[in-house]
Amino acid sequence: MTQPAGGARLAVDIGGTFTDLALEVGDQIHASKVLTTTTAPEEGVMRGIRELLPSAGVAPGDVSLIIHGTTLATNAIIERKGAKTALIVTKGFRDAVEMAYENRFEQYDINVEKPIPLAPRYLRLPVTERLDANGEVLLDLDEASVEALVPEIERHGVESLAIGLIHSYANPAHEARVAEILRAKLPDLWISSSSEVCPEIREYERHSTVSANAYVQPLMARYLRKLESGLQAEGFGGPLFLMMSGGGLCTVDTAVDAPIRLVESGPAGGAILASHVARECGLDAVLSYDMGGTTAKICLIDDGQPQASRTFEVDRIYRFTKGSGLPLRIPVIEMVEIGAGGGSIAHVDAMRRITVGPESAGAEPGPACYDRGGERPTVTDADVVLGRIDPVGFAGGSVSLAPEKSQAALGAVVGEALNIDPSLAAFGVSEVVDENMANAARVHAVERGKDLTSRAMVAFGGAAPLHATRLAEKLGIDTVVVPTGAGVGSAIGFLRAPVAYEVVRSRYTRFGDFDREGINVLLEEMQREARDIVHLGAPEAELTETRIAYMRYIGQGHEIDVIVPNRALSDSDVAALKAGFDERYEALYGRIIPNLDVEVLTWAVTVASPAAASPVADNVAAVEAPAPDGMRRVFDPARTDFIEVPVHARAGLAPGMIIPGPCVIAEDQTTTIVGAGYDARLDGMGYIRMERKR
Numbered sequence: 132m133t134q135p136a137g138g139a140r141l142a143v144d145i146g147g148t149f150t151d152l153a154l155e156v157g158d159q160i161h162a163s164k165v166l167t168t169t170t171a172p173e174e175g176v177m178r179g180i181r182e183l184l185p186s187a188g189v190a191p192g193d194v195s196l197i198i199h200g201t202t203l204a205t206n207a208i209i210e211r212k213g214a215k216t217a218l219i220v221t222k223g224f225r226d227a228v229e230m231a232y233e234n235r236f237e238q239y240d241i242n243v244e245k246p247i248p249l250a251p252r253y254l255r256l257p258v259t260e261r262l263d264a265n266g267e268v269l270l271d272l273d274e275a276s277v278e279a280l281v282p283e284i285e286r287h288g289v290e291s292l293a294i295g296l297i298h299s300y301a302n303p304a305h306e307a308r309v310a311e312i313l314r315a316k317l318p319d320l321w322i323s324s325s326s327e328v329c330p331e332i333r334e335y336e337r338h339s340t341v342s343a344n345a346y347v348q349p350l351m352a353r354y355l356r357k358l359e360s361g362l363q364a365e366g367f368g369g370p371l372f373l374m375m376s377g378g379g380l381c382t383v384d385t386a387v388d389a390p391i392r393l394v395e396s397g398p399a400g401g402a403i404l405a406s407h408v409a410r411e412c413g414l415d416a417v418l419s420y421d422m423g424g425t426t427a428k429i430c431l432i433d434d435g436q437p438q439a440s441r442t443f444e445v446d447r448i449y450r451f452t453k454g455s456g457l458p459l460r461i462p463v464i465e466m467v468e469i470g471a472g473g474g475s476i477a478h479v480d481a482m483r484r485i486t487v488g489p490e491s492a493g494a495e496p497g498p499a500c501y502d503r504g505g506e507r508p509t510v511t512d513a514d515v516v517l518g519r520i521d522p523v524g525f526a527g528g529s530v531s532l533a534p535e536k537s538q539a540a541l542g543a544v545v546g547e548a549l550n551i552d553p554s555l556a557a558f559g560v561s562e563v564v565d566e567n568m569a570n571a572a573r574v575h576a577v578e579r580g581k582d583l584t585s586r587a588m589v590a591f592g593g594a595a596p597l598h599a600t601r602l603a604e605k606l607g608i609d610t611v612v613v614p615t616g617a618g619v620g621s622a623i624g625f626l627r628a629p630v631a632y633e634v635v636r637s638r639y640t641r642f643g644d645f646d647r648e649g650i651n652v653l654l655e656e657m658q659r660e661a662r663d664i665v666h667l668g669a670p671e672a673e674l675t676e677t678r679i680a681y682m683r684y685i686g687q688g689h690e691i692d693v694i695v696p697n698r699a700l701s702d703s704d705v706a707a708l709k710a711g712f713d714e715r716y717e718a719l720y721g722r723i724i725p726n727l728d729v730e731v732l733t734w735a736v737t738v739a740s741p742a743a744a745s746p747v748a749d750n751v752a753a754v755e756a757p758a759p760d761g762m763r764r765v766f767d768p769a770r771t772d773f774i775e776v777p778v779h780a781r782a783g784l785a786p787g788m789i790i791p792g793p794c795v796i797a798e799d800q801t802t803t804i805v806g807a808g809y810d811a812r813l814d815g816m817g818y819i820r821m822e823r824k825r
Contacts, residue, residue, distance in 0.1 A: 153626060218294075277313065327389075469488070508537065630740045
């Protein structure tokens with residue numbers, strides 16, 4: 132996104148443990164971390180702002196733009212703390228969200244637990260109507276059946292309503308009329324229509340998505356409006372934008388209408404940062420590694436763009452098993468997220484194995500070393516015992532650590548169970564969490580036909596630089612980049628994100644009988660809708676547009692995406708689309724199927740402001756590194772013992788300096804551990820670039 136005229140820009144990322152803030156003033160980034168106030172997240176935000184702005188010499192009125200990402204929507208679904216939600220469906224489809232895919236994601240578990248719908252069965256309310264797959268009316272909407280639901284909605288104290296009628300993606304008229312009737316009768320009721328939130332085929336995903344949107348909408352709307360008014364009361368006059376799961380920014384009004392698009396907003400900011408760094412450094416293939424206080428996120432980035440997806444699952448019952456969560460059909464940056472953050476809790480199971488996560492100590496009570504009542508050991512406790520974290524300067528000094536609490540917790544929970552001392556217990560916890568992340572990265576890459584050994588790693592988040600070189604060793608990665616401000620990387624990523632919005636519509640057509648005129652009308656409508664939203668945050672002249680068609684051979688169950696020209700389609704364009712499909716299909720599956728027609732199910736139009744990041748020449752001459760600022764005892768995995776290593780303050784290093792490993796490079800928001808097998812160098816942008824020793 133381009134820099135707005137006349138002021139600083141502020142980004143705020145609320146995580147499960149820390150709230151990160153990044154203030155951009157010219158070409159300078161000022162950053163801070165505060166503990167997340169779980170019960171009232173806006174309080175932590177305002178406290179962090181009040182601490183950060185004066186330290187940077189910036190007044191609230193000098194901030195021209197605020198960008199915000201939050202886990203509030205995700206947490207509300209996982210913790211089941213959203214609104215009391217009802218789902219209106221076509222008569223006969225009351226149990227579609229419970230039947231789901233009618234498969235068993237754990238086929239040998241006779242007691243398999245399935246995702247619990249957000250709208251319970253007694254609040255799944257049928258109305259009489261029916262459309263066919265083309266949107267033609269088979270049975271008119273019986274408005275009396277809609278009005279008959281009003282007493283039921285009032286009796287159960289429903290706060291939010293989702294409407295998901297059969298085939299409404301093809302014709303939204305019945306859903307619109309249901310919403311109109313109920314708004315007239317119940318003006319205080321929140322209403323979400325699937326034809327607006329997720330106008331796509333596949334009823335289960337559409338019903339699940341609109342139900343989730345309705346479930347979090349009252350909570351998110353109250354929070355966003357409260358934050359907006361609180362910022363205005365502090366003297367902020369610039370606009371507030373929200374980071375979306377797909378990597379773009381939207382206005383508060385858009386976020387209030389479709390809060391479900393914010394479920395992965397924080398991790399998306401991290402992927403945007405890694406993409407920006409990849410383009411700056413001229414890295415074509417990158418593994419983005421983001422490890423914070425609660426989770427670790429891994430994303431593949433090719434040619435400066437993160438992998439994207441149309442589906443996402445939240446609240447998986449079986450940890451990482453696909454199909455065990457609630458499906459959301461929204462634009463997302465595709466990544467794997469595992470419970471492997473600094474606050475992930477370690478214990479020893481019945482088979483005397485160390486296990487870590489996914490349960491997290493969060494900010495309250497936090498790891499044992501926070502001395503806030505936590506008694507169970509975490510990854511952060513292990514890092515403290517291993518000498519990777521300086522107890523005095525943790526999180527820029529905002530959190531004072533008690534290392535003796537880490538020793539005691541690791542000794543009591545892990546050491547006594549395995550008859551080892553606390554330092555070996557800490558090493559075991561660290562190795563397990565690193566191997567968990569390495570395994571997740573391997574599986575994620577294999578599933579997408581990607582090779583990890585040819586990639587560079589971009590590491591950020593409060594905990595990632597602590598573990599990056601060890602993880603790189605396990606994955607066979609030679610290059611690790613730790614960008615400036617890595618400790619608040621996702622927040623900085625918000626500042627690099629474009630103002631963008633994606634509109635998706637399902638409209639069926641076959642190449643054998645391609646409805647070119649109808650598709651052109653549809654794409655033009657989608658373009659106008661996206662531009663109407665995006666132009667509020669970016670000049671019209673700067674906007675770019677991407678069109679995509681999701682296609683498959685007739686009879687197949689899944690689609691692949693093909694780029695569509697940004698203009699009205701001609702006959703030659705239709706032929707080119709078919710050729711593009713053949714090329715993509717052969718690249719993915721090694722062959723095409725001759726004489727079989729291809730169908731297009733869904734179309735997507737994305738309008739965005741430009742996100743430029745030109746490669747920066749890294750031709751700085753080598754400079755002798757200064758003497759270390761001190762020494763520290765750090766556990767060496769190769770020797771399974773402590774060694775003395777030099778400690779350098781990152782602020783005292785300049786581009787071109789080479790610091791051989793093993794060593795520690797410390798900064799306010801994180802610490803980079805340079806393993807014995809790597810040497811570190813500051814490149815032309817001041818990024819720490821670690822290369823494997825030859």
